[in-house]
Amino acid sequence: MTTLGQLAAHVGAELDAINETDSEIEIQQVATLDDAQEGEIAFLFDKKYRKFLQVTHASAVILQERYRHDCPVPAIITSDPYLAYARIATLLNKPMRANGKVHPSAVIDPLAKVDSSAEISANTVIEKGVMIGANTLIGPGCVVSEGAYIGDYSHLVANVTICHHVSIGKRALIHPGAVIGSDGFGLARDNGAWVKIPQIGSVQLGDDVEVGANTTIDRGALKDTIIENGVKLDNQVQIAHNVRIGENSAIAGCTGVAGSATIGKRCMLGGGIGIAGHIEIADDVTITGMSVVTKSIREEGSYSSGWPVRETKAWRKTVAKVHRLDSKK
Amino acid sequence: MTTLGQLAAHVGAELDAINETDSEIEIQQVATLDDAQEGEIAFLFDKKYRKFLQVTHASAVILQERYRHDCPVPAIITSDPYLAYARIATLLNKPMRANGKVHPSAVIDPLAKVDSSAEISANTVIEKGVMIGANTLIGPGCVVSEGAYIGDYSHLVANVTICHHVSIGKRALIHPGAVIGSDGFGLARDNGAWVKIPQIGSVQLGDDVEVGANTTIDRGALKDTIIENGVKLDNQVQIAHNVRIGENSAIAGCTGVAGSATIGKRCMLGGGIGIAGHIEIADDVTITGMSVVTKSIREEGSYSSGWPVRETKAWRKTVAKVHRLDSKK
Amino acid sequence: MTTLGQLAAHVGAELDAINETDSEIEIQQVATLDDAQEGEIAFLFDKKYRKFLQVTHASAVILQERYRHDCPVPAIITSDPYLAYARIATLLNKPMRANGKVHPSAVIDPLAKVDSSAEISANTVIEKGVMIGANTLIGPGCVVSEGAYIGDYSHLVANVTICHHVSIGKRALIHPGAVIGSDGFGLARDNGAWVKIPQIGSVQLGDDVEVGANTTIDRGALKDTIIENGVKLDNQVQIAHNVRIGENSAIAGCTGVAGSATIGKRCMLGGGIGIAGHIEIADDVTITGMSVVTKSIREEGSYSSGWPVRETKAWRKTVAKVHRLDSKK
Numbered sequence: 006m007t008t009l010g011q012l013a014a015h016v017g018a019e020l021d022a023i024n025e026t027d028s029e030i031e032i033q034q035v036a037t038l039d040d041a042q043e044g045e046i047a048f049l050f051d052k053k054y055r056k057f058l059q060v061t062h063a064s065a066v067i068l069q070e071r072y073r074h075d076c077p078v079p080a081i082i083t084s085d086p087y088l089a090y091a092r093i094a095t096l097l098n099k100p101m102r103a104n105g106k107v108h109p110s111a112v113i114d115p116l117a118k119v120d121s122s123a124e125i126s127a128n129t130v131i132e133k134g135v136m137i138g139a140n141t142l143i144g145p146g147c148v149v150s151e152g153a154y155i156g157d158y159s160h161l162v163a164n165v166t167i168c169h170h171v172s173i174g175k176r177a178l179i180h181p182g183a184v185i186g187s188d189g190f191g192l193a194r195d196n197g198a199w200v201k202i203p204q205i206g207s208v209q210l211g212d213d214v215e216v217g218a219n220t221t222i223d224r225g226a227l228k229d230t231i232i233e234n235g236v237k238l239d240n241q242v243q244i245a246h247n248v249r250i251g252e253n254s255a256i257a258g259c260t261g262v263a264g265s266a267t268i269g270k271r272c273m274l275g276g277g278i279g280i281a282g283h284i285e286i287a288d289d290v291t292i293t294g295m296s297v298v299t300k301s302i303r304e305e306g307s308y309s310s311g312w313p314v315r316e317t318k319a320w321r322k323t324v325a326k327v328h329r330l331d332s333k334k
Numbered sequence: 335m336t337t338l339g340q341l342a343a344h345v346g347a348e349l350d351a352i353n354e355t356d357s358e359i360e361i362q363q364v365a366t367l368d369d370a371q372e373g374e375i376a377f378l379f380d381k382k383y384r385k386f387l388q389v390t391h392a393s394a395v396i397l398q399e400r401y402r403h404d405c406p407v408p409a410i411i412t413s414d415p416y417l418a419y420a421r422i423a424t425l426l427n428k429p430m431r432a433n434g435k436v437h438p439s440a441v442i443d444p445l446a447k448v449d450s451s452a453e454i455s456a457n458t459v460i461e462k463g464v465m466i467g468a469n470t471l472i473g474p475g476c477v478v479s480e481g482a483y484i485g486d487y488s489h490l491v492a493n494v495t496i497c498h499h500v501s502i503g504k505r506a507l508i509h510p511g512a513v514i515g516s517d518g519f520g521l522a523r524d525n526g527a528w529v530k531i532p533q534i535g536s537v538q539l540g541d542d543v544e545v546g547a548n549t550t551i552d553r554g555a556l557k558d559t560i561i562e563n564g565v566k567l568d569n570q571v572q573i574a575h576n577v578r579i580g581e582n583s584a585i586a587g588c589t590g591v592a593g594s595a596t597i598g599k600r601c602m603l604g605g606g607i608g609i610a611g612h613i614e615i616a617d618d619v620t621i622t623g624m625s626v627v628t629k630s631i632r633e634e635g636s637y638s639s640g641w642p643v644r645e646t647k648a649w650r651k652t653v654a655k656v657h658r659l660d661s662k663k
Numbered sequence: 664m665t666t667l668g669q670l671a672a673h674v675g676a677e678l679d680a681i682n683e684t685d686s687e688i689e690i691q692q693v694a695t696l697d698d699a700q701e702g703e704i705a706f707l708f709d710k711k712y713r714k715f716l717q718v719t720h721a722s723a724v725i726l727q728e729r730y731r732h733d734c735p736v737p738a739i740i741t742s743d744p745y746l747a748y749a750r751i752a753t754l755l756n757k758p759m760r761a762n763g764k765v766h767p768s769a770v771i772d773p774l775a776k777v778d779s780s781a782e783i784s785a786n787t788v789i790e791k792g793v794m795i796g797a798n799t800l801i802g803p804g805c806v807v808s809e810g811a812y813i814g815d816y817s818h819l820v821a822n823v824t825i826c827h828h829v830s831i832g833k834r835a836l837i838h839p840g841a842v843i844g845s846d847g848f849g850l851a852r853d854n855g856a857w858v859k860i861p862q863i864g865s866v867q868l869g870d871d872v873e874v875g876a877n878t879t880i881d882r883g884a885l886k887d888t889i890i891e892n893g894v895k896l897d898n899q900v901q902i903a904h905n906v907r908i909g910e911n912s913a914i915a916g917c918t919g920v921a922g923s924a925t926i927g928k929r930c931m932l933g934g935g936i937g938i939a940g941h942i943e944i945a946d947d948v949t950i951t952g953m954s955v956v957t958k959s960i961r962e963e964g965s966y967s968s969g970w971p972v973r974e975t976k977a978w979r980k981t982v983a984k985v986h987r988l989d990s991k992k
Contacts, residue, residue, distance in 0.1 A: 091530070108441070146493075182840055187839055187875065195749075205752070228698065240516065276608055279969070314621065424860075424861055427863055474808075509842070510845055548840065564857060568848040569879040582857060623957075642957045643950065659984040
């Protein structure tokens with residue numbers, strides 16, 4: 006059980022109590038303002054939900070100073086309620102932890118080295134030369150291939166494939182169906198047919214990397230594909246060979262990054278974006294969803310190229326008008 | 335064996351016989367007009383194939399009244415031959431059925447509750463607290479995680495991952511590699527780094543939902559992600575946390591729906607579309623492939639924003655002309 | 664060990680030696696000009712790396728005649744260094760080979776026929792009626808469903824799903840998470856609800872086909888989906904039912920091809936492209952990334968429709984200007 010006082014202390018915020026004993030209120034869970042029940046803490050970070058303050062059944066609310074007087078229940082006052090909510094939700098909902106057991110159906114090569122505190126779940130395959138760090142949890146149906154390394158406190162959720170010799174840092178969270186270390190798409194043309202180029206590089210994931218469901222990260226052709234510390238990849242992201250993604254960049258679902266592209270630190274890429282190969286994107290660049298990036302971006306800032314929908318008839322006229330521009334001087 | 339008379343009755347249509355005994359003709363399978371052999375039934379729903387009527391070897395054809403006189407073989411007359419074909423094909427090709435057996439290699443937690451009529455295939459993992467309904471078939475390599483519920487007559491084909499506490503209705507059909515209930519992409523920024531927001535909601539799938547191969551559906555941050563009855567999702571669709579998709583909507587391959595978007599009933603979304611987060615799409619909206627939706631759509635109708643290709647040189651001129659518009663008044 | 668002389672002979676190229684014994688130099692690996700160490704061979708095919716020739720530690724370099732005099736180490740002279748590099752890298756990095764063993768955890772139906780030279784890895788499921796060819800390697804966690812056929816010298820890396828009755832040729836390389844033979848997205852409308860159309864066709868893959876990680880290829884509705892010899896598909900490509908892809912075409916990541924589209928031979932499709940259903944693309948067509956193809960392309964050549972990003976503010980003006988075109992005459 007965690008008290009409201011403990012939560013406020015955890016996020017370094019002021020508790021705006023209504024009664025003297027408010028700091029002793031036990032909080033079990035986070036919830037939205039309109040759903041919260043007794044024992045739950047809600048939050049306000051989008052002012053359009055402000056109206057729910059008056060009617061909330063939450064035992065407390067996380068909010069900014071300026072909404073303090075609208076709040077009929079105890080409040081945790083902070084300049085960044087979203088961050089405080091994230092920290093409090095994490096405290097109340099601990100991530101899954103390894104239990105040090107190996108399921109009898111797991112197939113572990115005698116030449117693999119699994120820390121005694123790690124947990125290896127049912128129907129998992131751990132090949133030779135693999136190293137699994139302390140407190141790491143390998144979920145059911147995963148394959149960790151020859152020579153791969155997985156750092157401490159990491160979690161492969163289920164049906165994850167880690168290809169040979171891939172290296173994954175600490176506290177990784179890899180969601181189901183993700184594939185790390187598949188061959189890059191390297192082909193040389195030979196009279197119309199293709200000769201495959203062996204992909205002898207690998208993949209290095211730093212610490213605190215999250216990889217979404219069914220996301221794919223290819224191994225390098227010669228050097229490694231690099232995902233730096235703190236990078237967060239959503240579902241169905243495709244990272245091609247020899248890409249480098251800088252620290253703390255985040256990429257939303259269905260975005261593809263072509264070979265040898267370099268993305269800076271703290272970038273935020275929306276969903277469905279295509280990044281061309283061999284280009285560089287500076288630090289602190291934001292790209293809105295469904296954009297196309299074909300040249301390097303040298304300056305931080307926000308970039309876009311998505312066309313919002315119109316009614317199909319109107320859109321067809323727009324397309325025709327634009328094509329007609331070509332025939333004008 | 336099914337006779338032509340039975341098929342006509344099954345779809346409530348008239349059998350336009352040529353000989354008295356035609357209703358007794360045995361039909362084994364559906365086929366195209368040009369491929370069909372004796373014992374097979376073909377169909378005409380696109381008039382460009384009308385020419386094949388004269389040469390078909392089909393034992394019968396499903397078609398509209400107006401093509402009746404072009405058809406040299408017995409015909410099933412219906413206003414909607416495509417629907418009749420779907421129903422007849424289903425009658426002749428029964429979906430796979432559970433056989434009530436549990437493969438010895440399956441790992442089933444003693445605290446899971448599997449109906450005695452369900453089938454659990456090889457190398458499948460069923461965790462504790464799971465409930466598997468009657469006549470449900472869990473194919474090989476699937477993982478059904480703690481506390482998940484799967485309704486009657488459902489079919490997980492192979493290598494499907496159902497995450498913890500996800501709820502799936504009756505008659506679901508989940509294709510290989512699909513992931514249901516992975517964490518939503520919830521992150522709070524903290525001085526350039528990211529703090530993960532625990533995703534404590536779940537996913538609810540209604541009845542008669544189909545989920546394509548390698549499609550991903552994230553669990554909600556606080557409330558659940560909701561897929562209503564009769565929704566059909568193609569391959570590699572990405573549904574983010576807290577999305578709601580209304581009854582009988584269908585979404586084609588590679589489309590992504592960002593967090594908290596709401597899609598109405600009976601919508602038809604083409605492939606490769608991006609739907610922004612927190613927007614609403616009305617009932618009965620059609621969106622053509624590769625479109626971008628950044629604002630709510632309040633009215634039913636058809637919407638588009640995809641640019642059809644031109645020759646690369648011509649396209650580059652188009653792009654340049656459009657950019658030059660900015661410098662004009 | 665392979666000598667420089669053997670490598671030159673392997674690619675039919677001239678060895679430009681510096682000392683008499685250079686042809687006896689042993690080469691272990693390929694590497695980039697700047698990374699290469701003694702015993703490694705580098706290559707030059709992009710002139711921007713020419714500066715590294717002077718400082719390379721490579722034991723030899725693969726390059727064109729015109730750079731011969733810039734190269735201080737022995738050189739393999741060829742008009743196509745990229746192709747020579749591909750061939751040499753393949754010689755030095757042999758693909759994985761089957762060892763003729765069946766892992767005890769593999770579940771193989773007694774009615775499957777596995778060649779005695781094939782290797783079946785841990786936690787793999789091989790259903791009845793399956794045929795696995797000579798020297799074929801089925802990696803861990805794969806499911807090969809009823810009646811499927813996999814030709815000689817093929818390799819399913821890990822967690823691959825081959826659905827029932829799919830046929831795969833010789834020397835296939837199928838990366839993790841790929842799904843071949845899932846149901847096509849065939850639906851008939853019935854008063855707003857959907858009736859599923861059984862997908863009774865299958866998938867045929869020719870010889871020398873590579874399928875990327877988490878790529879999906881649907882089975883045909885009535886006839887088969889066809890992937891011809893030598894086709895290369897990158898990661899997260901989606902191929903819908905009844906598509907035909909011609910010999911030696913290559914498709915980059917995240918591209919989707921809708922139902923019944925036909926793509927010619929030797930086509931090169933970039934990433935993130937959408938190809939509409941029921942259209943035809945001629946042989947030798949190149950389409951640049953993120954394009955949309957809604958009509959048949961009858962002539963070889965290069966086609967595009969992607970919009971490169973601008974700063975978000977400028978882009979919004981562009982969109983507004985284009986929309987305003989409609990109101991002009």
